[in-house]
Amino acid sequence: MLERYGHGGDLVTASDLFGITADQFVDFSSNMNPFGPPAAVFAVMESRWRELDRYPDPAVRGLRSKLAQRHGINVDNVLCGNGAAELIDLAIRALRPNGGVGLAVPCFGEYADAAEKYGGHIVRVPMLEDDSFRLSVERVMEAALGDNRPEIWMIGSPNNPTGMTVDRELILKLLDTEAFVVIDEAFLDFVPNEEAISLVQEAAKRPNLLVIRSMTKFYAIPGIRLGYAVGSADTIAKMRGLQTPWSVNSLAQWIGEAVLDDVEYEQRTRRWLTEERQWLSADLGKLGCKVFDSVTNYLLVKLPDECAIDAAQLQQLMGQRGVLIRDASHFAGLDGRFIRLAVKLREQNERLIEALSACLQVRRL
Ligand SMILES: Cc1ncc(COP(=O)(O)O)c(C=O)c1O
Structure with a gap:
C-alpha cells in the first residue's frame, strides 16, 4: 500500500510498488499547491x-x-x-x-x-x-x-x-x-x-x-x-x-x-482553487462518485455504490497508470469506499478523471 509510512505523497514507495520513476507520477495523494514553489x-x-x-x-x-x-x-x-x-x-x-x-x-x-x-x-x-x-x-x-x-x-x-x-x-x-x-x-x-x-x-x-x-x-x-x-x-x-x-x-x-511577500502567488492560488475544485467535483459526480463539500484543496470522495472494487484496489489500478490517489480507509471512521483526492491543474485533473473512469469500470480484481 502507498501509505506504508502513514501518509500520502510517498513517491519512493510508489516507485517500488508500481515500477515507475517518481517524476512520472501525477500525485493526487498529497495536497500540494500545483503551481509549485513560488x-x-x-x-x-x-x-x-x-x-x-x-x-x-x-x-x-x-x-x-x-x-x-x-x-x-x-x-x-x-x-x-x-x-x-x-x-x-x-x-x-x-x-x-x-x-x-x-x-x-x-x-x-x-x-x-x-x-x-x-x-x-x-x-x-x-x-x-x-x-x-x-x-x-x-x-x-x-x-x-x-x-x-x-x-x-x-x-x-x-x-x-x-x-x-x-x-x-x-x-x-x-x-x-x-x-x-x-x-x-x-x-x-x-x-x-x-x-x-x-x-x-x-x-x-x-x-x-x-x-x-x-x-x-x-x-x-x-x-x-x-x-x-x-x-x-x-x-x-x-x-x-x-x-x-x-x-x-x-x-x-x-x-x-x-x-510571504508574494501576494500575486497567493491570489492566483485562491482564484485557481475556487474554479478548479468546482470543475473537479462536478466531473467526479458525473462518474457516480459522491463528493463531500470542501473549502480547501482536496476532496473526500465516496466511490459509486455499484463500484465492484474498493479504495485499495482502485489505488493499485490507478498507480499502475501513474496516478496516485489516497486510500482513505486508513483514516479512523472511514472504510474502503472512501478516497481522498488533491485538486490540481486542469490538465492533471483531466488525466485523473480519465484514469478513474477506466478503473471504475473494472468488475473485480
Ligand atoms: C492536517 C495536517 N496537518 C499537518 C500536516 C503536516 O504538515 P507539514 O508538512 O507542515 O509537517 C499535514 C500533512 O499532511 C496535515 O495533513
Missing part, C-alpha cells in the same frame, strides 16, 4: 547558498517577526518548527496530557500517533457521513463535559480528510470548558476569507488555545519542512524548551520570509 524559493537558493556554512539563526528571528506582523500578534507568541508535524509533536509533549486527547474523527493520523507516543489516550468523537462529516456541537459538548472528558482537543480546520473548517463558536465553547484546544490550520491559507476564520489572534490571547499552521502545502515546499505555532507566550516557551536546537534550517527560514 519564484522566490529559487531566488533564495541561488543567491544565499554560500551562507550555508553558517549556523541558522537559533531563534528564527526574521521569520517569526514577519509572521507576527502578518497576523498582528507579538513575536513571543510565535514558534517556527520543522513542519507542522514537529509542532503537533511538541504541543503534545509540552502539554503532557495525563487525561485523554479528544479527536473529531476522521482526522489527520499524526494527532493520535503523537498523543499515544507520549502516553495520552484517545477520546474519539465521530463525524458522520449522514451529517456530511460536520462536527456536531452536541456530540462534542457531550464528550467535553462527560466523565471521561479530554484534557486536550486536537482539531483540524480545515479538517483532513473531510475538507471543512470548524465553527468558531464551537471552539469558543470548548475553550470555556477549560480543556486545552489545539487547532491545526495547516490548510487554511487555501481558504479565501482565512483571516476571518483563523483563530491565530485568539490563540495569542488565551492560555488554553494553540494554533498550528503549515507553510509546506500552500507554498508547495514539503521538502523544505516549515510550519509555525501561535499560542500564549507561556505555551510557546514550553514548546521551545523541548525543541531540538536549529530545528528550522537556514534555507527554511530564508524561504519562509521570502514567500
Whole structure:
C-alpha cells in the first residue's frame, strides 16, 4: 500500500510498488499547491547558498517577526518548527496530557500517533457521513463535559480528510470548558476569507488555545519542512524548551520570509482553487462518485455504490497508470469506499478523471 509510512505523497514507495520513476507520477495523494514553489524559493537558493556554512539563526528571528506582523500578534507568541508535524509533536509533549486527547474523527493520523507516543489516550468523537462529516456541537459538548472528558482537543480546520473548517463558536465553547484546544490550520491559507476564520489572534490571547499552521502545502515546499505555532507566550516557551536546537534550517527560514511577500502567488492560488475544485467535483459526480463539500484543496470522495472494487484496489489500478490517489480507509471512521483526492491543474485533473473512469469500470480484481 502507498501509505506504508502513514501518509500520502510517498513517491519512493510508489516507485517500488508500481515500477515507475517518481517524476512520472501525477500525485493526487498529497495536497500540494500545483503551481509549485513560488519564484522566490529559487531566488533564495541561488543567491544565499554560500551562507550555508553558517549556523541558522537559533531563534528564527526574521521569520517569526514577519509572521507576527502578518497576523498582528507579538513575536513571543510565535514558534517556527520543522513542519507542522514537529509542532503537533511538541504541543503534545509540552502539554503532557495525563487525561485523554479528544479527536473529531476522521482526522489527520499524526494527532493520535503523537498523543499515544507520549502516553495520552484517545477520546474519539465521530463525524458522520449522514451529517456530511460536520462536527456536531452536541456530540462534542457531550464528550467535553462527560466523565471521561479530554484534557486536550486536537482539531483540524480545515479538517483532513473531510475538507471543512470548524465553527468558531464551537471552539469558543470548548475553550470555556477549560480543556486545552489545539487547532491545526495547516490548510487554511487555501481558504479565501482565512483571516476571518483563523483563530491565530485568539490563540495569542488565551492560555488554553494553540494554533498550528503549515507553510509546506500552500507554498508547495514539503521538502523544505516549515510550519509555525501561535499560542500564549507561556505555551510557546514550553514548546521551545523541548525543541531540538536549529530545528528550522537556514534555507527554511530564508524561504519562509521570502514567500510571504508574494501576494500575486497567493491570489492566483485562491482564484485557481475556487474554479478548479468546482470543475473537479462536478466531473467526479458525473462518474457516480459522491463528493463531500470542501473549502480547501482536496476532496473526500465516496466511490459509486455499484463500484465492484474498493479504495485499495482502485489505488493499485490507478498507480499502475501513474496516478496516485489516497486510500482513505486508513483514516479512523472511514472504510474502503472512501478516497481522498488533491485538486490540481486542469490538465492533471483531466488525466485523473480519465484514469478513474477506466478503473471504475473494472468488475473485480
Ligand atoms: C492536517 C495536517 N496537518 C499537518 C500536516 C503536516 O504538515 P507539514 O508538512 O507542515 O509537517 C499535514 C500533512 O499532511 C496535515 O495533513
